[in-house]
Amino acid sequence: MTDEEQPTDGEAVTARIERLHREEFGRIVAALARRFGDLGLAEEVTQDSFAEAVRRWPADGVPPHPPGWLATTARNRALDRVRRESTRDARHQEAHVLHGLPGDGARGSYGGSYGGTDDSALTSIPDERLRLLFTCCHPALAPATRVALTLRLLGGLTVPEIAAAFLVEERAMAQRITRAKQKIAAARIPYRVPSDAELPDRLGGVLATLYLVFNEGYLPRRGDEAVRTDLCAEAIRLTRVLRGLMPDEPEVMGLLALMLLTEARRSARVVDGRLVPLAEQDRSRWDADLVAEGHALVRECLRRHRAGLGHPGHHQLLAAVNAVHTDAPTAAETDWSQLRALYDQLYAVTPTPVVALNRALVVAELEGAGAGLGLVEGLAGTLDGYQPFHVARADLLRRLGRSDESREAYARAVAMTDNDAERDFLRARSEEA
Amino acid sequence: MTQYLLSVHGSVDAGEFGPYESHEQMMKAFEDTGRFNESLQERGHWVFAGGLMPAHTATVVDGTRDDVVVTDGPYLESKEHVGGFWVVEAKDLDEALALAAEGSRACRGAVEVRPFQSE
Known part of the structure; x- marks a missing residue:
């Protein structure tokens, strides 16, 4: 829909406002917070501005430049409020102090001040x-x-x-x-x-x-x-x-890739309210677009590291792990040695017992459940209160045919979650042990 | 500029040398804290500072009712008490937190940072 079209249908206007709310709310709050130095005020007048749109647009039509209208309405309300307040001078002064610090430590490209009261400045809010x-x-x-x-x-x-x-x-x-x-x-x-x-x-x-x-x-x-x-x-x-x-921040890229590659598997991970583990997921249900976008981001990270621009951080490595999983056409074709190398790198960046646990599960695929269990048991001291530890241990014991110990471990994992779908999944697994 | 209270928390009544392990450590902490105080003054952050006597020397006075009630000891029964404090001026919380980190290292105690009311 272009700005010129005036939806007459009330539902279309509501949908339009909802979309603008998602896209513009944070931007307007941020601009007004910078201008008035008062987060609470910025939040309230932005909220008011959207409420005004909900009241007026269905009857008056959507204005030619909706984001500018919303920002201007919010700004005018803020100015009214500031003028009305009896503590006006104090507030002005306070706003001035916050507003007057554009240089300090801020990166140049983000430091631009939001001056001027003309509407042209508002329609291109920094x-x-x-x-x-x-x-x-x-x-x-x-x-x-x-x-x-x-x-x-x-x-x-x-x-x-x-x-x-x-x-x-x-x-x-x-x-x-x-x-x-x-x-x-x-x-x-x-x-x-x-x-x-x-x-x-x-x-x-x-x-x-x-x-x-x-x-x-x-x-x-x-x-x-x-x-x-x-x-x-x-x-x-x-x-x-x-x-x-x-x-240009590779860790931001890494986090986005990590989320996309995780989100891509959502509809295969939960089927009819049941949890399906990665190895058993129907990979044709994965969202191919999200996988492609995630892989492209991971490749971009890799290119930067090959060019000698620093070492991959935590989120990039986790994204790479997910890229390896989503790259395999079937679970059996997963490149486990690549995963072990990534977890080794991840452990060097973030030497936590949780990373060690995930690395142990990769070792279990490469060298057998027994080898994995040996590593997992070594973490019992630090991870006893961590539910996924008991899930991992239960699964390895089950694969080794140590049924009684496995069921005991599943029972502990079940007791530690309040998520119904996961509880059902763990109970079903326990019965297979 | 905002004023912040930087209060040092520790088990002041712990042993012979207060929260410190030895006489040498105590002297070193005093020396470092003195240097930190001087640097606060040089950089224009200093408003006021002071070390407190052990909490068992405190007295609580409650004058909220008709009779004034006087009680021996600190207000809160606790193993840890405020042992000293600085009042500093800083441009924002980031600057105050950076000063608190320096102070904490110097006096070897955790520091709580709390803004004063501005008006």
Whole structure:
């Protein structure tokens, strides 16, 4: 649909506003936060602006340039609010302080200030979403808070939607978000993209937040749904935005590839509410477009490393692992020695027991379940509280014909999950042991 | 500029040398903290700072009711108490956190960073 077309049908207008909400909400909040130095204000007036569109567009028609209309309406409301407030001067001054720091540590290309009050500036809003993302994912905020703030301010999800996605009470989620905004304002968490020196660390926090959103959608810890697609879709959408804003960061590419290659398998992974393990999935059900896009990104990462541009990071290596899996036409044709090499590299970058566990499962494919089990048992001390450890151990014991021990391990794994689909799957497996 | 309270938390009443393992360590921490204080002043972050006597020397006074109640000891029963603090000026939380990291290394204790009300 082009901007000139005026949908008269109410449903079409609603759908249009919903799409604009996904695409423009974060951009408008970010621009206004930069201009007024007040996240709470930016969020509220952006929300108001969309509410106004819902009220007026069905009758008045969609304006010629909808994103500009939404941004202008939000900005005018913010100006009204600032003028009305009795603490006007204080607020102006505060806005000025935040606004007046374009140079400090910000990377030049993102440091452009949002000056001017004319509408031409509004129709080409500079993209301030990167600043907003780094603010929402600041290390002084707890990981769960970063996730909630990112979904609210950049994703435009409502508080009830976020509360429902994380199975948290609405009031508790509202409080978490309000308190976070309070902390950002009171403690002066800066609204800027970190300097090059801080960037690797801080970018890690942003990527971890986006991956948490994705994983909560892909592997919900609780509930009767095996997958919560809305969260996966939102995580991918935000990672695409980040990729657009930081096109040269290979770890961003890696994370996007990792998500795409995981998402590609979704409809084969859950069939009629049942979980199907990777080895047994019907590979023709994988989304070929997502696989192709993911593979292209992994190849782009590889090209950079061959050209001597640094070593692959955590997300790129995980993406490469998924590329190997999705490259095999059948499970039997999986290139396990390639996977072992990747896990060796991954362990060098991230020497955690979880990586060691996954590497052990690859060894089990190459050298037999016994060899794998030996490595897995060595992790019992550190991973006893980690549910996938018990799943892996149970599976290897089952393959070795050690039925009693296997069933015991499955029982522990079942007791440690609240996801119904996974529980059913593990119970069925246990009966086969 | 915002003012932040940087408070040092530790088991101040732990042993002969407070939270430190030996006399030498204690002296080294004092020396490093002194140097950190000087550098705060040189860089214009310094507002105020001080070390506190052990928590068992504290007294709680509650004047919220008709009779003023005086109690021996710190307000919270805890193994860890505030042992000292800085009040610093910084342009934002990132700068305050960086100062706190320097202070923590110098005094060998975890530091809590908390903004003051601005008005």
